[in-house]
Amino acid sequence: MSLVAEAFVSQIAVSQQTAFFVVRKGDFTRIEEDSSLFKAAEPWPENATLYQQLKGEQILLSDNAASLAVQAFLQMCNLPVKVVCRANAEYMSPSGKVPFIHVGNQVVSELGPIVQFVKAKGHSLSDGLDEVQKAEMKAYMELVNNMLLTAELYLQWCDEATVGEITHARYGSPYPWPLNHILAYQKQWEVKRKMKAIGWGNKTLDQVLEDVDQCCQALSQRLGTQPYFFNKQPTELDALVFGHLYTILTTQLTNDELSEKVKNYSNLLAFCRRIEQHYFGKVSSSIKLS
Amino acid sequence: MRKSHEAREKLLRLGIFRQVDVLIDTCQGDNALPNGLDVTFEVTELRRLTGSYNTMVGNNEGSMVLGLKLPNLLGRAEKVTFQFSYGTKETSYGLSFFKPQPGNFERNFSVNLYKVTGQFPWSSLRETDRGISAEYSFPVWKTSHTVKWEGVWRELGCLARTVSFAVRKESGHSLKSSLSHAMVIDSRNPSILPRRGALLKVNQELAGYTGGDVSFIKEDFELQLNKQLILDSVFSASLWGGMLVPIGDKLSSIADRFYLGGPTSVRGFNMHSVGPQSEGDYLGGEAYWAGGLHLYTPLPFRPGQGGFGELFRTHFFLNAGNLCNLNYGEGPRAHIRKLAECIRWSYGAGIVLRLGNIARLELNYCVPMGVQGGDRICDGVQFGAGIRFL
Numbered sequence: 001m002s003l004v005a006e007a008f009v010s011q012i013a014v015s016q017q018t019a020f021f022v023v024r025k026g027d028f029t030r031i032e033e034d035s036s037l038f039k040a041a042e043p044w045p046e047n048a049t050l051y052q053q054l055k056g057e058q059i060l061l062s063d064n065a066a067s068l069a070v071q072a073f074l075q076m077c078n079l080p081v082k083v084v085c086r087a088n089a090e091y092m093s094p095s096g097k098v099p100f101i102h103v104g105n106q107v108v109s110e111l112g113p114i115v116q117f118v119k120a121k122g123h124s125l126s127d128g129l130d131e132v133q134k135a136e137m138k139a140y141m142e143l144v145n146n147m148l149l150t151a152e153l154y155l156q157w158c159d160e161a162t163v164g165e166i167t168h169a170r171y172g173s174p175y176p177w178p179l180n181h182i183l184a185y186q187k188q189w190e191v192k193r194k195m196k197a198i199g200w201g202n203k204t205l206d207q208v209l210e211d212v213d214q215c216c217q218a219l220s221q222r223l224g225t226q227p228y229f230f231n232k233q234p235t236e237l238d239a240l241v242f243g244h245l246y247t248i249l250t251t252q253l254t255n256d257e258l259s260e261k262v263k264n265y266s267n268l269l270a271f272c273r274r275i276e277q278h279y280f281g282k283v284s285s286s287i288k289l290s
Numbered sequence: 291m292r293k294s295h296e297a298r299e300k301l302l303r304l305g306i307f308r309q310v311d312v313l314i315d316t317c318q319g320d321n322a323l324p325n326g327l328d329v330t331f332e333v334t335e336l337r338r339l340t341g342s343y344n345t346m347v348g349n350n351e352g353s354m355v356l357g358l359k360l361p362n363l364l365g366r367a368e369k370v371t372f373q374f375s376y377g378t379k380e381t382s383y384g385l386s387f388f389k390p391q392p393g394n395f396e397r398n399f400s401v402n403l404y405k406v407t408g409q410f411p412w413s414s415l416r417e418t419d420r421g422i423s424a425e426y427s428f429p430v431w432k433t434s435h436t437v438k439w440e441g442v443w444r445e446l447g448c449l450a451r452t453v454s455f456a457v458r459k460e461s462g463h464s465l466k467s468s469l470s471h472a473m474v475i476d477s478r479n480p481s482i483l484p485r486r487g488a489l490l491k492v493n494q495e496l497a498g499y500t501g502g503d504v505s506f507i508k509e510d511f512e513l514q515l516n517k518q519l520i521l522d523s524v525f526s527a528s529l530w531g532g533m534l535v536p537i538g539d540k541l542s543s544i545a546d547r548f549y550l551g552g553p554t555s556v557r558g559f560n561m562h563s564v565g566p567q568s569e570g571d572y573l574g575g576e577a578y579w580a581g582g583l584h585l586y587t588p589l590p591f592r593p594g595q596g597g598f599g600e601l602f603r604t605h606f607f608l609n610a611g612n613l614c615n616l617n618y619g620e621g622p623r624a625h626i627r628k629l630a631e632c633i634r635w636s637y638g639a640g641i642v643l644r645l646g647n648i649a650r651l652e653l654n655y656c657v658p659m660g661v662q663g664g665d666r667i668c669d670g671v672q673f674g675a676g677i678r679f680l
Contacts, residue, residue, distance in 0.1 A: 088459075088461060088462030091447070092462070094448075107455070176503045179503075
């Protein structure tokens with residue numbers, strides 16, 4: 001029987017079941033929403049897990065930066081989390097981006113929502129800030145996401161040398177031929193389309209590196225001689241900046257221009273070293289990346 | 291006369307003629323034999339390219355289906371079909387090339403290219419398959435064999451945010467490259483609501499040795515026996531079973547496992563809602579069996595006898611089955627024991643309507659029994675439509 005007719009016939013069979021099923025699933029969801037307030041007040045469990053791609057062969061610069069930022073944030077809040085590497089982490093995530101954490105029954109992805117989730121559980125790094133400082137912190141986090149993260153994505157997916165030598169091979173490494181090529185090309189097409197949409201489609205590599213330099217300059221000026229961005233206590237902004245800058249400094253790319261731009265600012269280097277020693281000193285060698 | 295009728299049937303089966311007429315006349319002309327007969331076949335061919343357009347509505351989705359067929363591409367009954375289905379939720383298409391061996395229709399070869407998307411709410415799973423397959427069929431004595439190679443790129447995704455973590459872990463891409471062999475012996479007469487005859491289908495599949503990253507051996511069989519009893523009633527017994535053995539240390543994928551339950555399987559249970567599950571999402575199992583005993587009788591008081599009423603039957607049934615995962619360290623004895631404990635079964639009665647020669651509709655009143663924790667049941671009235679029923 002033809003594909004379509006088969007699908008049609010099986011759809012009729014399912015429709016009766018689905019009506020019955022949907023009522024039940026709806027009940028389940030309503031109960032879960034009512035108890036979300038209770039769930040938020042549950043203590044942080046011992047078995048909280050953070051998922052990212054395979055560290056050695058698969059993960060890319062931008063994803064590694066995001067994952068490190070979340071790990072730094074959770075360390076700063078003193079919340080234990082186990083890091084698990086899975087090849088399909090990107091597809092497991094509810095938003096399609098890594099990293100994501102699995103805490104109790106909840107799955108939350110990306111730094112922004114994770115900060116909100118952790119705040120609902122009663123832990124926060126930015127409680128001590130006043131309204132002006134909070135707005136400033138949000139503005140700088142936006143700067144890092146719009147400039148640094150986009151520059152990383154540009155370098156990974158739009159610079160032909162990097163794509164050919166590093167990105168393409170790494171992204172498709174867990175998959176067999178020809179799936180490794182198909183997925184890498186699909187992702188590259190997606191990122192290039194996004195770049196065009198935000199106006200980075202026609203930028204050259206030099207312009208992108210200039211933008212990175214300006215971003216680092218702004219961060220360096222804000223940091224000044226303080227230990228953290230908001231004086232004595234680290235906030236989520238510190239975690240985010242650390243994640244990106246540390247990853248840029250320690251990742252081997254086809255050329256060193258990106259890390260050179262960061263190395264120009266000595267207070268940013270000291271900042272990264274300080275956070276690494278303070279929060280990751282015990283976890284040591286796992287931070288070193290190939 | 292009989293031979294010319296058989297020849298006419300064979301010509302019609304090629305699927306390239308709209309009409310075949312046979313004229314038998316005494317020989318005429320110069321080379322006429324004294325008692326000879328002229329047999330003339332007059333045929334009208336189908337059009338070179340036919341198209342069809344349907345709209346389908348079902349299960350909260352509407353779709354538009356476009357079909358194109360070239361019934362006789364190169365002059366030897368090669369058939370090319372293309373089907374495209376554009377729906378509110380999903381899009382699917384398929385292109386197929388079919389070539390029978392000239393003079394021997396039972397031997398044929400076909401190549402298919404397809405993209406099919408399915409949504410499975412019982413597992414909160416969405417699956418997109420893009421694949422290519424090549425198959426060769428040939429008869430051996432009374433059986434029909436098919437050997438097939440298939441390469442499929444499968445993409446699994448979650449249907450809802452509240453999906454269980456066990457199903458979330460299966461999301462992503464995988465590539466299955468498999469060789470399979472199927473054997474069918476079908477002596478049923480006719481194949482929908484048969485009066486007598488038997489069906490045996492055995493299917494083996496070996497994945498992983500021709501590429502891809504999924505590796506397993508899968509075996510499943512289907513057996514059906516029918517016997518006509520007094521007063522136009524038919525007694526039918528059927529048995530299904532299957533087993534999936536992953537090769538290597540990777541666990542089996544949710545897209546390869548077997549499912550049990552539903553109006554076409556063990557009646558009285560929700561569609562595919564029996565067996566291992568996690569937070570309400572059914573994960574399927576690596577081994578299963580299902581059996582049914584049916585008694586089909588004509589409708590009481592035989593309304594519409596000889597006409598419309600012949601399409602209906604009343605139907606009394608007893609279904610049973612079990613589904614589980616296997617722990618391969620335990621050995622076959624433990625597996626058999628596991629499949630024999632906690633059997634789900636059901637009984638009931640209903641009405642069956644035959645649709646053409648392929649499908650049937652059923653409306654049954656079911657009483658499910660042996661329900662285990664986690665199964666979803668549909669006790670009371672259950673409606674089913676399909677091609678393959680237990």
